[in-house]
Amino acid sequence: GIQVEQSPPDLILQEGANSTLRCNFSDSVNNLQWFHQNPWGQLINLFYIPSGTKQNGRLSATTVATERYSLLYISSSQTTDSGVYFCAAHYGGSQGNLIFGKGTKLSVKP
């Protein structure tokens, strides 16, 4: 079946460090989203990025659809960046369910 794989599964950083999270997908995607799940469980939209590069403050994302991967960059990390980061892909046709990866758990230490 369709697979979305994220790496690394866990990441511990000191405040101020930079990081790169990776998402690989097993088939061509229509759309790809990155989310941050806060400690209360809410999924916060970070990027909607089927291809190309987008930036929002300290965060940026790049999706290379032809090579089936996406990267999320976090620069100058802050303790508030802690949480679980998910990528999720839409596949094919007009149907819109998202296939999620297992997430990357990020812990930023002061």
Add this chain to the structure above:
Amino acid sequence: DAGVTQSPTHLIKTRGQQVTLRCSPKSGHDTVSWYQQALGQGPQFIFQYYEEEERQRGNFPDRFSGHQFPNYSSELNVNALLLGDSALYLCASSSTPNTEAFFGQGTRLTVV
């Protein structure tokens, strides 16, 4: 502009009971999807509603059913609850079935 809202936020039920969870989509959205997230896992797709019909379904048993109302709000019903149904249930809305999805804060269901 209100985002996606879900109710209740927490719920405790006994094995064998039935439960109904509710979701109001983001303003301007007519598509609602439901996801189940077990502890330590990514969300799993349950089903999607569009134009008051179930358009797509994930790998969940018939105990899971839903409904979408004319105002686009939606309900998720789970019958004959099992301990394994304990999870965070997330509702997402989008402007069409295959566009950017926005999630509610979730309902945390505990089955005892």
